[in-house]
Amino acid sequence: MDRLCAHELYRFYHLGDDEVAALRGVSLALAPGEIVAVTGPSGSGKSTLLNCLTGLDEPDAGYVSADGTRMTRRPEATRARLRARAFGILLQSGNLFPHFTVADNIRFQMRLAGRPDEARLDGLIEAVGLSHRRDALPAHLSGGETARAGLAVALALDPPILVADEPTAEVDKATEEDLLALFEARRSSDKATLITTHSEALARHADRIVRIRDGRVEYD
Numbered sequence: 001m002d003r004l005c006a007h008e009l010y011r012f013y014h015l016g017d018d019e020v021a022a023l024r025g026v027s028l029a030l031a032p033g034e035i036v037a038v039t040g041p042s043g044s045g046k047s048t049l050l051n052c053l054t055g056l057d058e059p060d061a062g063y064v065s066a067d068g069t070r071m072t073r074r075p076e077a078t079r080a081r082l083r084a085r086a087f088g089i090l091l092q093s094g095n096l097f098p099h100f101t102v103a104d105n106i107r108f109q110m111r112l113a114g115r116p117d118e119a120r121l122d123g124l125i126e127a128v129g130l131s132h133r134r135d136a137l138p139a140h141l142s143g144g145e146t147a148r149a150g151l152a153v154a155l156a157l158d159p160p161i162l163v164a165d166e167p168t169a170e171v172d173k174a175t176e177e178d179l180l181a182l183f184e185a186r187r188s189s190d191k192a193t194l195i196t197t198h199s200e201a202l203a204r205h206a207d208r209i210v211r212i213r214d215g216r217v218e219y220d
């Protein structure tokens with residue numbers, strides 16, 4: 001069974017009389033253990049796709065299922081529950097509470113789920129290269145550090161599906177290698193990973209690259 005399955009997703013935005021077709025029939029599937037990179041020019045629909053995949057937004061047509069359970073056209077509370085169970089999410093808008101330190105942001109995710117795990121927390125902070133910034137507040141982090149802290153939060157509960165928007169933007173090559181190792185480690189436990197990226201190195205590491213253009217998947 002696929003970890004994540006999207007079937008013929010359509011999403012339209014309306015601005016006055018204008019209609020923007022942000023997604024025009026996008027289908028994709030992520031198998032257990034798979035790493036998939038989504039690439040595409042600015043405005044091609046990547047963020048809209050991630051919002052629909054994670055149930056933060058509802059597609060106008062098509063459906064998404066996560067771990068065999070349909071998420072689309074469910075009440076918001078049901079979607080939120082399914083999302084919390086199946087996904088770790090890092091979007092451009094970020095996922096850090098400003099009044100919590102890096103460590104407390106991760107700890108909070110774990111406690112919310114009733115799964116505190118200080119050893120995992122320490123390991124995650126080290127893996128994203130933020131040991132020296134664990135007690136920093138988000139406002140005091142650089143762009144790259146913010147993305148890495150956000151990634152640690154998204155991975156706090158070792159989610160079946162990780163969805164991350166540009167997780168390695170603003171990080172140096174060595175750090176990108178460390179983050180790649182984190183994604184690689186998910187393969188062995190059959191966890192699926194979907195990332196949008198402009199990084200060639202990261203895309204090369206993926207099992208598949210899904211190219212989006214004008215709201216459609218572009219096939220070679």
Ligand SMILES: Nc1ncnc2c1ncn2[C@@H]1O[C@H](COP(=O)(O)OP(=O)(O)OP(=O)(O)O)[C@@H](O)[C@H]1O
Nearest residue numbers: 013014020022040041042043044045046047048049
């Ligand atoms: N809330 C919205 N209202 C109206 N139009 C929107 C909205 N969000 C996105 N769009 C439009 O939908 C299209 C797809 O946008 P989207 O943000 O999904 O692209 P993207 O590939 O993520 O871009 P980027 O790489 O710049 O973040 C664009 O034409 C965008 O202008």
